[in-house]
Amino acid sequence: MRAFRIVAVAAAAVVLAGCTTSAGHSAPPGADVDLSGQRIEVAAVWSDDEQASFERVLDEFERQTGAEVTYVSGGDELPTVLSTRLVGGAPPDVAIVSQPALVHSMAVDGALVPLDAATDALISEQFRPVWKEWGTVDGTLYGFVFKASNKSTVWYDADQLGEDFVPPADWDAFIDLLRTRSDIGGAPLSVGGADGWTLTDWFENVYLQTAGAQMYDKLAEHEIPWTHDSVRVAMETLGRAFQPQFMPGGRASALQTEFADSVVNVFGDDPKAEIVFEADFVAGVIAESTSATVGQDALFFPFPSVGDTSSVITGGDTVVALTDRPATTALVRFLASSQAADIWVERGGFISPNREVELDGYPDETTRRIADDLVNARNVRFDMSDLMPTSLGATRGDGFWRAMQDYLGDPDRLPQILSDLEAEAGAAYARR
């Protein structure tokens, strides 16, 4: 069934991609307007390789329209850069931001320009409906995810787990795998607990499976409290994996391990663990900091399902327009098209949520499978901590991050942790 669906989608993708490329030459999304001499400024977080790839995408737009696009890298401080420039009255024309919460607050502040009807139609056609919701604030579409990540991948060292290793089919099998590996003296699971966001990603994956997509949406909007029973169930399910004997050095060491170290602990020259969970960008860390090769000894399996549906947690960078010039509109529409995504897809390190992007375009098998899982998952939900007010969902040593760290450190304190988190959430959503 699943195999059939993939084939069908791939075939559809090939056909559609064929259409867009053949149509693309005659009528690319921005070619109906001549924009020669127009200058557009785009701000995003990307630097280095990612910046180079994105500039290739922009080059294509320049070639088609004659506009001149300047790229500004804001780095991790992009939100601060944007808010400063908005206050100063000189925002960039287009911004690509990682936090939907920021899109929300900028939209509420009136800093964003709604997407035009043509772009809206393009997104409806080429993206699954759920993606559109994340760019919508109070019923108006302000943006779309250009670059997505799949946060439901579990990476393992094939050399350590042996040739006859079969990825666990579900959560019980996953726990059983951890148990058998630890029974023979190993500590299989590397957890990067010094960074709270790795732990919130764990929770989100489990919660989406145990509570379902509707509850997930409610919790993200704080329509149900953190003391809700579904949260406790998800935490306790997760707690089966967060056992001290499964983690190298136990709980205290896990809380001292940063994300990059948690990957190196598995794929480094002196491995301490065998399995690490995080998003697709683990592949980047493996390539950069270890001698393992993604696709050969560094492999992944999808996050083990607790229920019976496949689900994926995603994150991503959302394109928004800050000015209403025709050139801005044209660029935003261009970026929404599969044509723009294809350019970066080929260069690697990029996953597009656009369904018309051809899976064959991805440079390697691993990326293709990650993209396939993401685009075709039954349930896709955005990273919950990104949907929350930043004071709750993205502050080092506070809020959601801190709660997960506290739980990893001492699961017996769960009721207290959840009631504290609920109190903080109440205050944070009230300020929003």
Added chain:
Amino acid sequence: MPTPPAPTPSASSAPAARAAGASETGRRTGALSGGSPRLALLFLTPALVLLLVFLVYPTAYTLVRSLFDARGDEFVGLDNYATAFTDDRTLVALRNNVIWVVVAPSLVTSIGLVLAVLIERVRWATAFRLVMFMPLAISLVASGIIFRLVYDEDPDRGLVNAVAVSVHDAFSQASPYPGVRPREGGGLVAQPDGAMVTTARFGPDAVLALPLTGYDPATLPQQASAAVPAEPGLGVRGLVWLDVGGADDRPGQLDADERGVPGVAVEVLSGGRVVATATTGDDGRFTAPDLPAGDYALRLPAHNFAEPFRGLTWLGPALITPVIISAWLWVMAGFAMTLIAAGLAAIPRDAQEAARVDGATEWQVFRRVTVPLLSPVLVVVLVTLVINVLKVFDLVFVIAPGSAQEEANVLALQMWQVSFGSGGGDQGLGSALAVLLFLLVAPAMVFNVRRFKGDRS
């Protein structure tokens, strides 16, 4: 009274001191030369403009901003201050700032004083001073990264734990089976101290089977042989075996190819007291000799299974603030030493000589002569360090891992996180924290400025 050399004012007090100097110079010029006030104004204007633009305006704006909400368009009065004083994080930050102010400057001044006095007497004094001063030339962020590594929990990376582990291992022996734990439901439970105790009580002729797990069967000692269930007989008899690596992997069951664990110490307890001991053989069997009738429990003591010592979690919530203070101490000790050494060079030697002639010991000379003579310098160093401590930010941000950041938090860091941290924040609350920090620094700054004025007149 000897004039201590004007210490380099810290960054935050420098403009203030300069401003004080500037206005004073202006006043004197007017009074002494009777020159035109217009000329004075001309010379003053650049300084005044800079002062207004870069100090007065931002300060005033911060004050005003702290009375508005996150977006900056609604007046909320003192709400931000109320939030600041009811927020746990801010209170922890405030508490840590108090710890810093109480501990760090006095510690650094004392160390600087001792170093200055001692180094004065060695031959290569200048070389020593240079080395001691060097940490100050490294940026605080870089120092933070260095100390993050020094205190890393993994003894393969962290220097402190590497030393702790080698010292520990030199004095105590490693356990034969580190990390072994009882098989769940196998009749044994782990105690908090690491020992394992049987859940059930048994009589004097019991036969026990105790499965263990969590150990690689390949690393069992060579002589370990296939596990054999104990035969009933006289005394408590039993089998301690490694319940993994068998042909079938049935948890809690003795499977073919599973081996005994040799050399495990076994204690038979009666009412909490050890009444008999035994050691397992190569096949994992043990026999505790005849026991009188009664209820017994069995314990496998912790020394069989203790995990190797891995050092302390320096960067955990408990120790994080002392650890960061130690890093700051490393950076600032040279600074204090240099200033104090300069002061030392300026104090009259005859007082010390006279004391020595009168028969004072070196300690008495130091305690009763040198320190009192140096006290003006010491006070200036201390106050400068207090100002420096209140704005500590980078060391905390870099050294504390995310899981301990809340415990390590200080006001300057909290202010930054609230205002700008991850995704644009609440600059109203941030401004309120900035004002709070300003109020805390102000007394120290006023004191220092007064001091400079006093020195000059």
